[in-house]
Amino acid sequence: MVRSAAPVPSDNKTPHVAVGKLPAAHLQALLAGLHRDDPRLVVGPKVGEDAAAIAFGDRCLVVTADPITFSTDRIGWYAVHVNANDIAAMGATPRWLSVVLLLPEHATTAALVDKIMRDVHETAEGLGITVCGGHTEITTGLERPIVIGQMLGEVARDRLIVKAGLKAGDQIILTQGIAIEGTALLAREKRDVLHGRVADDVLERAEQFLFDPGISVVAAARTAIDAATVHAMHDPTEGGLVSGLCELAAASSTGLHVQADRVPIFPETAAVCRSVDIDPMRLIASGALLIGAAAADADRLIAALNSQNIPATLIAEVRPASAGVTIEADGVTRPLLPPDRDEIARVFED
Structure with missing residues (x-):
């Protein structure tokens, strides 16, 4: 589905956080408030951990998400590789990819969308990864397209690397x-x-x-x-x-x-x-x-x-x-x- 989102009002009174990752202390405080009671959650949210691991019997499903924000060129290709890297760094095999594609309101053409998704598909195919779903949206407030990938992989539980x-x-x-x-x-x-x-x-x-x-x-x-x-x-x-x-x-x-x-x-x-x-x-x-x-x-x-x-x-x-x-x-x-x-x-x- 492709739809257009309404603008979100800004709060000019709140101090701005610098471009880049959230400060580690702020991120740690956010993560500390999350409940982690599910016994199948083998690896949960933690500063420095780029993926979660969920137990399924003698195997683990490894899940990660990463956006492409600094680049304007080959962003579909980037999205596949950076997500696959997070999965591989836990000893797992990258298997499935879901893609969220956010597109700028006044600069989106059919050719642009086709190019990004062709890049996603060809790169994923080269790594043996199946594109299994996602979402597309033309939205306000963007100067360039942004791709957000969520990737899943799997590994034997005793081979998981943390x-x-x-x-x-x-x-x-x-x-x-x-x-x-x-x-x-x-x-x-x-x-x-x-x-x-x-x-x-x-x-x-x-x-x-x-x-x-x-x-x-x-x-x-x-x-x-x-x-x-x-x-x-x-x-x-x-x-x-x-x-x-x-x-x-x-x-x-x-x-x-x-x-x-x-x-x-x-x-x-x-x-x-x-x-x-x-x-x-x-x-x-x-x-x-x-x-x-x-x-x-x-x-x-x-x-x-x-x-x-x-x-x-x-x-x-x-x-x-x-x-x-x-x-x-x-x-x-x-x-x-x-x-x-x-x-x-x-x-x-x-």
Whole structure:
């Protein structure tokens, strides 16, 4: 069904929250008020958890939802991949996708709708995912289309991977490098800003980061869980690598020690970030996967990933909670604090 929604009045007296994720403390307060009495809810709402898990006998249904808000290009393709990543990071197989498509009142054409949905269908088909439903709506107050995906996957209950599974002594492996999605978004959406600051050939490569190396972590997650016992996985999205690491530590009630000089940063990412004075470690980083496992399994995991042409690097060690979350750079260790918001939000606000 396609319908037009009525405008919602604004409250000019309420202080505005900055663009990006809700502050963690605010989100935590919201989640604290939710009832979680259903015994079949294996993983419920929690800061840092991107998907829920619901028990069905010896299997779990894994459920996630994610919108595409910063991008105007290939948003159907984005919606499938970012939702599939959340499912895969819990060890599950992405199976079914429901799509909500919100369209701007004065800028929607049949060709635009067809293009977005064709992108959704073709991308889902490539991952073996069935588009099973959704909703379309032409609404006021939008400058561009927004796609919201809800994806479901399944996994054997004893194979479910949760972010709370890290143990002191575990090693953290990062696949690919940072920050694939943020680099592509900036190159595609802010090319006019970057032109003249970043070489044209670098911008062209950065634009193609969506596809090479790409933002999907489904293959990396599957390779990892087939190779060894994985204690936790996380795809670092908004807030980038720093946010992803802090969320893992918080979920597992552990500390972390990160070696900054081991973190692979793509040259294109470095060039783009330098041109707009942002930190690549705090830039949305879909396409990378954080994998936590016992130290004895780290080399085997890296070798398995490399055998599938997936670069992998050991970047951090899990420590007791009393050690805190720290990062070592140039011989100096300091606390690693979660960002208030993603660096890309700063650029889009300017």
